[in-house]
Each structure stands twice: as structure tokens, then as C-alpha cells.
Amino acid sequence: MEFIILLFVIWVMVVIVSSNKKEVANKTVQVVGEIGTKVGSVAVKGAIKTTWEALKYTKRLAKNQIEAPSGKFGTARFLTIKESRQLLNSRNIGLSVNGTRAKTLSQENSFKHLLLVAPSGAGKTTRYVIPSILLQMQHGGSIVVTDPSGEIF
Numbered sequence: 001m002e003f004i005i006l007l008f009v010i011w012v013m014v015v016i017v018s019s020n021k022k023e024v025a026n027k028t029v030q031v032v033g034e035i036g037t038k039v040g041s042v043a044v045k046g047a048i049k050t051t052w053e054a055l056k057y058t059k060r061l062a063k064n065q066i067e068a069p070s071g072k073f074g075t076a077r078f079l080t081i082k083e084s085r086q087l088l089n090s091r092n093i094g095l096s097v098n099g100t101r102a103k104t105l106s107q108e109n110s111f112k113h114l115l116l117v118a119p120s121g122a123g124k125t126t127r128y129v130i131p132s133i134l135l136q137m138q139h140g141g142s143i144v145v146t147d148p149s150g151e152i153f
Contacts, residue, residue, distance in 0.1 A: 125151055 079087070118124050129145070129152060136143045145152055 116124055116128060133143055133145065133152075135141075
């Protein structure tokens, strides 16, 4: 709201100073452009600072996890590259992970626990659900799909 009031005050000042309508329009566009550039610059700086702080926080959490192998702070961690190679294999018949590269989990590991969360358009259906259905069909498996949205039919 303050921003709109500031723009209005600047516009009124430009109108008072200028008598020519074309000059008023040009100066108004120039002033609004300068203010917009400054606001955009502040927003970008804020986004960079927020990202930097998040990375520092994540690094600090990882450091705490490494320094506390006793399990005092929990034992959860990210999968290592070596572990992912053992877990994901193109010969498996389970859940497809990243459908474009056709890496799949074993059937045993596929159906233990799964939570797939992503925003609209992120590829949940095209990269995970449909490749997994097709893989099960290809190997003669059965699958039950509940689809309240009607995307998969």
C-alpha cells in the first residue's frame, strides 16, 4: 500500500512540475521504471540472501549429523551414490524412478512406504505413475490405481 501511495505522490509531483502531457507521461514512466528496478533489485538480493542462509543451515544440520553418530539427533540421512546404484537397477520390476532413464526399485522395496509430493506440472504422473504401470503390465504384474482427478484412465 505504501508503494502505491509513493507512486501517486511522485506522479502528482511530476504533474505539478510539468505542463506538457507528453512530458508528464514520459517522466511518469521513467520514475515508475526506476522504482520498479530498485524494488526488483531488493527482491533479488533478498532471494539470494535467503538461499545462502538456507544452504548454511543445511550444511550445519549435515555437520551435526556427521558429528553425532550415536543417534542422539536421529539417524536419517541422504542416500549415497553407491547405495543408490545398489537399490536402483534397470532389471528390477518395481516402481520406476525417473521414468526417462528407466531405473526401477525392486518389488520388495517399491511397496514399503512411498510419499510422492510435488507441485502441479512437476511430472508425478508422467515420470512415476505411468512408467510404473507400464512396467508392471510389461512383466505381467497387476496394479490397482486410484485416480480421483481422472488423469489416468
